[in-house]
Amino acid sequence: METLDHRRAEFAANVWNHADDPFQMSFDERPPLSAAEVEALREVISTVLDESPERSAQIIGRALARDPVLMGHCLQLVGLTRNKIIQDLKAATRTGAVKVQVPSSYKGLPGSNAWKYAGPYLTKKLQTVFLPFASDRTVLDAAIEALNQATWPGYIRQERAKRSGHEAEFRIAALHLACGIPFEPEEKAQNPLCRDLIIGNVSFDLVIPGAARPAVCIKSTVHTSNIGQYGESKDHLEVDEAKRMLDNAYGSNNRPVLLAFIDGVGFESNRAGLHGVLEKADEFCQFNTIWKAIMISSTKISTPMTFVIPKNSQANHKAFLSRHQGNSRIVDRESYNLTGDEIEAGEALILI
Template sequence: MPDLRRLRIRGDEMTNLLDNIAEFRAFVWDHSLDAFQAQFDERRFLNDHETSSLVKIARASMSEPEKFGIILKSSIYDDAAILSLVLQICGLTRNKILQDLKASADLNKNGIQIPGKYSALPNSRAWPAASSYIASRMRKVFHSFADQSDDALGSAIESLNQATWPGYIRQERAKRSGHEAEYRLATLMFNCNIPFEPKMKAENPLCADAQISGVSFDLVVPSVLKPILVFKSTVHTANIGQYGESKDDLEIKHARAMIESKYSSQRPILMAFIDGVGFYSNKSGLEGVLTGSDEFCQFRTIWKSAAIALTQLRRNFRIYLSEQDMISFEPFLKRRGCIDSVVIKTTADLDGSEIEAGDALIKIF
């Protein structure tokens, strides 16, 4: 005979998961409209100095590699940022040139070390090979412009500047986007006067995470010694592949296992900051995070994190929500004991001192 109690629990868990997935989809981050993301999408125009330098370098790429290397190196000495622009308009990235050079059999045979940063290439023994590598890419891009005027070549370079930027900045964008969630969590906690660790997260989201028994957390409230709320954040704005799918789920499982084994009572709440359309193609990762965490929030619902922290710390506060959100999040507000601290935003007496928290406003008393 089947265990009816286990079937009921599984049914409840499935209902909760479906509700969480529905909430996730309803509030998923529209990164295309986000000001943070816009800084990556909107490429500035090149100035006259940059354009003239790139025109000269493009023309030099049609000559022998040694001469090209000398001209490119002199341009870099004049302006160190030129090398970055050269790599960009050739369709390269700062990392690709280093990895390709590291794979060179000739360089390895001669014991030539490749620097850890692309900017160090001009002053390294690898520069002849690096400049020859860049020259071949430049020739492929600009060979059809060899007979064009400087103005025409300059216009082509500006077009390439705009077209190649998204690919060039993609790696930086992914790294920064991954840390944007914890940065916004940290700044919200800071603005609400909620203690947290690491304290540097509000200034430098790329700083080291907090550690509890060997498990990393993006943020811990109020401290790693007496945690009441711990965060794992993950944001994906594109398809992340199989590795990312399993990684998100595993990290939550490891965090939960540690918490359950270490804390017999007064267990800290494990909250996931999970967002991005990349999870549409990562069903197992999304379900794993939503099932393994106690609560979750997104960019639009980041106010949930402050609501839990303020309630746990027994602070006086008020959250202003729309009437629809107040209805939608009533189960969460009751579950976390903060329903009495919520009022409808449209009828609230706002004075401008409220703190923005996604779709909500928070006032601390």
């Protein structure tokens, strides 16, 4: 088994550049608002600039109840998120300042009893943001679009974080599916937000071939920003818990491989979590070395494949290949001619 220093060096050499990843970039590229959306927003903003918060809340509440997307735009333009307004109202209910049932989603606020409080809350924020344009409404359309672009990263941050974390699960599940390797939960390749698989009271993002006779148990963790103390402890403790469960539940001959899919620059800002995962997991892979997951799975279920891997990577992963190559064939990527039948797996290609 490689030393921690060796694993740290491998992680650093292959860390994911999320800034040029198409999936990540899809969050950054905010489409301009349509003419109809700008018109609807202009009407809402004009109302809140001309009326008191209480009166304007009554007027715009009807429009927002009919159009949840418009409600979302209003939240975004004032710097709120979809959850912030809900959490603020829930906090007020605990102090007795609000005495209504708060909907679980911002979409349910307009038209509900909670709008009595949420409406003035939102309109006051709209007034604060757009008051500088009250005397010259000819620039309002341009201001709306400028704010649409400026506030988008903050508005989408929570959704981005959630889906970024699950994107690794999706890609590793989709790759197993493409290679014909069975796994559970099967839904993970279409819906990465589905529930994980539970074995021995421990959750796994993916299990090959399944819970009945697990051969590979995968836990996935990706951080694209500073993970902080909580993330550091959580990642380490979850992998440690999984390792101890597998050690106790299975004999040495049939113990599943504990594979950690771990990546992202967030780990570079706080190394304790990274070191804990690298030390406790049997093996690990990253987006660039995701082929390692398929090699482990294919060997464990006796389904040899051909792996087209760069020469330098073969040298860097010599110890790993000696453990998991099995009957699979390895071809130098530098001398390989594409046929169109290859499955992309990070830096490598796979033929089945």
